[in-house]
Amino acid sequence: MEISQKxxxxxxxxxxxxVQSLIETLQLSSEPEAQYEIANMLIQAGYLKEGEQVLEYLQFLFPEEAQLKIDRAQVLMEIDEEDEALLLLTSIEEHTDEYPQALLSLADYYQMQGLYEAAEQKINQALILLPDESVLIFAKAELLLEMGKYLEAIRLYENLKExxxxxxxxxxxxxxxxxxxxGAAxxxxxxYYEESLTHxxxxxxxxxxAYAAFQAKEYDLxxxxxxxxxTLDPDYFSAHLLLSQAYSMLDDHEQAYEAILEGLTRDEYDKELYLFAGKMALKMGITTDAEQHLRQAIVLDPEYMEATLSLVSFLHAAERDQDVIELVEMISSNQDDWSALYPFAAEAYAKEENFERAYAFYSLAYTDHKEDTIFMEKFVYFLxxxxxxxEALEIGKQLLYLEPNEERWQDLIESLS
Structure with missing residues (x-):
């Protein structure tokens, strides 16, 4: 039996x-070409250290062979032996045919380390030597994409596509x-997506x-x-939320709600699905289900601010002041500084005639809401x-600053002064 089959x-x-025993036999009895093929076989099968061992032996036999240095360096990077890999790559001389490939391998290394400028420098060096080499142009485009330089990357990709x-x-x-x-274009x-789908x-x-079409406001598409x-993958979870959102943008709330409920049957632990289900149920007037969805989102993530704010807003609109107070106090007891909730708590306490707590929450809310004229108006009348x-005078002055043409704030300040 041939050794490759073994x-x-x-x-x-x-x-x-x-495998280890066969490597020893290989090194003693096989030709270098066969050893090189076996090394590549091992590497492709995931036996990186064993493949590198064979390449190391071949490099011992041919110490100046640049391709062996490059191949071995790439494997060494995979097994976290970067220092030795860099020594091999930097030892390849500029006059060799393999030098641009060595520069590309160095660029790959720097890119993996997040050293993008160094990576780009190495690719540019290689492009000076081989300006029309498509692999190098593609590598630079890939690097620019990772760097967020989308326009430059697009130019290179489109040139290649010609x-x-x-x-x-x-x-x-x-x-x-x-x-x-x-790049949000x-x-x-x-x-380009449509062209890709033809292949x-x-x-x-x-x-x-679908996502690009949604962002481009082509909701039917x-x-x-x-x-x-x-149809292709019923468990493609991201599709359910986006489908519901697309139906919602088409004002087809029934289909939107049906889509999100179907999503919940596929993934009952996705807080975003529950949040959007709650919002759609509110639009349809199904308030009991809406509250249940929002509360479930909060159960899954007690720090889910958007769901909590949606629930508090709903309870506030329904004049369920005790429920607002209970929810906000629970969050406050956990030392969560969610100032967006404080105006709701302040109003709820005021309605419940607990003026001390109402004043406390108005005061807490003031720092983050002093540019909000609606909040400030409620605060001044409460004071x-x-x-x-x-204190009412100071709030009145702030309101006049926010709304200089509003005569009632001028009148208020004059009366308080």
């Missing part, structure tokens, strides 16, 4: 001991759709198109593609009712 069988069996549809296993129409979306992303249909591509996502004329 390696295959040992790899498939997960027999590391046999000559090829795919590079390094990446379809350029997909990448352009992704980059345009990342959703109208430009849509045709293959996947839930991710359909959802990407978004709904169609999201329903296709559900007047409580006989706190000096």
């Amino acid at each position: 390696f295959i069988e040992a790899i498939e069996a997960g027999d590391l001991q046999t 000559h090829t549809e795919e590079i390094a296993g990446v379809r350029l129409s997909e990448r352009l759709a992704e980059v345009y979306s990342a 959703y109208e430009h992303a849509i045709p 293959q249909v996947t839930p991710d591509l359909l959802f990407g198109l 978004s709904v169609r593609k999201l329903n296709e996502v559900k 007047l009712e409580e006989g706190k004329r000096d």
Whole structure:
């Protein structure tokens, strides 16, 4: 049996001991070409240290072989031996044919470390040597994408797309759709998503198109593609929320509510689904269900501010002052400084004639709400009712500053002065 077949069988069996024994045999009896093939086989199978061991032996035999240095350096980076990998890459001389490839490997390393400027410098060095090399241009585009330089990345991707549809296993129409979306140019992303879907249909591509269409306010297109996502993968959880939101933007609240409830049958632990279900139920006047959805969102995440604020707003509008007080006091007892809730608590306590607590919450709310004329108006009248004329005067002055043309604040200040 050929040694390569023995390696295959040992790899498939997960027999590391046999793999190690075969490596020793390989180094003693096989030609360098066969050893190189086995090293690549091991690396592709995930036996990185064993593959590197074979490459290290080959490098011992051919110490000046640049390609071996590059191959070994790439594996060493994978197994967190970066220092040795960098030594190998930086030892490759500029006059060799492999030097641009070494620069690209160095760029990959710096990019993984978040050293984007150093990575870009290495790619630019390689491009000076090989300005038309598509792999280098693609690598620079990928780096620019990660850096958030979307316009520059798009220019390079589109230049590449004029000559090829795919590079390094990446379809350029997909990448352009992704980059345009990342840069919030959703109208430009849509045709690239549609082109990509002519080659293959996947839930991710359909959802990407649906999301871009939603952001571009093409809600009908978004709904169609999201329903296709559900058909292809009923458990594609993100589709349910976006579908409900798209129906809502079309003012089809019944379909929106039905979509979000279907989502909850698929994922009963998604707080965002419960929040949106609560909001849709409120729009439809199903207040009991709305409250239940919002409370469930808070159960899943007691620090979910948006759900808590929605619930408190609902309870306030329903004049359920005791429930408002109970909820806000519970949050306050947990030392959560959510000043957005304090005006509701202040009003609720005032209605319940607990003026001491109402004053406490008005005072707490003042810092973050002193630019809010509606809050300030309620606060000033509360202070007047409580006989706190000096404080009411100060709030009145602030109101006049916010609304200089409002005569009643001028009259108030004059009367209090």
